[in-house]
Amino acid sequence: MAFEVTYTDCSAETYQEIRAIIALWNEKSPEYRVKTSGSTGTPKSILLKREQLEASAKRSNAFFGLNEHSRVLMPLSPHTIGGKMMLIRALVGNYSIHVVEPRANPLEEIDHKSRFSFISLVPYQVKSILEETPDSLNRFDCILLGGMGLSLELEKTLSDLSPQIYIGFGMTETVSHIALRKMNNPVYEALEGVELDISEGSLVVTDSKLGIERMQTNDQVKLIDSKHFEWLGRADFVINSGGLKIHPENIEQLIADQIEVPFIIGGIPHETLGEACVLIIEEALPEAQFEQLKALIREKFGKYAAPKQQVIASILKTENGKIRRKETLKALFK
Known part of the structure; x- marks a missing residue:
């Protein structure tokens, strides 16, 4: 052939x-x-x-x-x-x-x-x-x-x-x-x-x-x-929270099967922690589900990795479905 x-x-x-x-x-x-x-x-x-x-x-x-x-x-x-x-x-x-x-x-x-x-x-x-x-x-x-x-x-x-x-x-x-x-x-x-x-x-x-x-x-x-x-x-996605380096991709892999809408874990400026983890998502989760996810993340990666809040925003993607993380965060915090 x-x-x-x-x-x-x-x-x-x-x-x-x-x-x-x-x-x-x-x-x-x-x-x-x-x-x-x-x-x-x-x-x-x-x-x-x-x-x-x-x-x-x-x-x-x-x-x-x-x-x-x-x-x-x-x-x-x-x-x-x-x-x-x-x-x-x-x-x-x-x-x-x-x-x-x-x-x-x-x-x-x-x-x-x-x-x-x-x-x-x-x-x-x-x-x-x-x-x-x-x-x-x-x-x-x-x-x-x-x-x-x-x-x-x-x-x-x-x-x-x-x-x-x-x-x-x-x-x-x-x-x-x-x-x-x-x-x-x-x-x-x-x-x-x-x-x-x-x-x-x-x-x-x-x-x-x-x-x-x-x-x-x-x-x-x-x-x-x-x-x-x-x-x-x-390296350019690392969140530095409370002096600890947190890799958002690892957290996302842990919880991906429990969230049906596009989301990422991101870092936002925090007065005492330097940066705080947040869940950036296209549709807000019910509070009970959000609390369950936080507990799961906390158990696996520690308290600083658990997102402090939900932030509603559009998640930008490439034509192959890859998340454009930098552009999403830039648009969110512009």
Whole structure:
């Protein structure tokens, strides 16, 4: 089976973007311009080299066992690094890829008899699929989840499925994932060629395959060794309350399955604590439920991590469903 692209219910924009990526690849362009997701700040345009994209694609194909006999389903926007790399992996690996228009549940339009070797999804898609067509996930040999935002409860639910499920760690600058962890295992393992270090609590990445030398990230981690780490949160998202560093992402993971509307944990100025944790949410929770959540957070992370109040505000997101935390806080406290 050679490289081919088939489509289900795709918009003209998605189709045209995919054709443009394929054409650029076949022309052997030496550089490719991509945009960062915007989840940690204003999206920016960066250049990636063809050899970086090819090396990343070969490494991922080898890890997931994808070859000319594979069939992959692509439900991600081709405008994102995740979507682009799914397509480039298929080009490099010479296998077929079936494209479906990105939406909350991209599997509802797919023939229920179809089986695939691989799919990459973002957390909001997984949540929608589990609510609407959970059995459809068993049609895949392997599932890669990108982005952060999986609740502990969601991970437990996914662990009951038959596919192998991995969660990726990476960014546009590292040409998608450079480390993976298995479901219900908090430890990420670096891929071949990747060496990890730490500086001031934040992860430093060296990748011989991609020509990356000591790239400083804003990701705070517990470094186990040069190949393994536990992710704690973004350094620029840390809330300093009562002299303690609180990672809002950990709190959000704990309570995500108990809140149905978009929310984040944020920090606001406080006269004595420096910053105080608050629950920023699109619709207020009943007071009794809010008190239960505070007790749960207090038990797990201590009294300073429990939100002092609820703040009603719109939660801004990227097209892939990632929360734009900085923009949300900036708009709220402007």
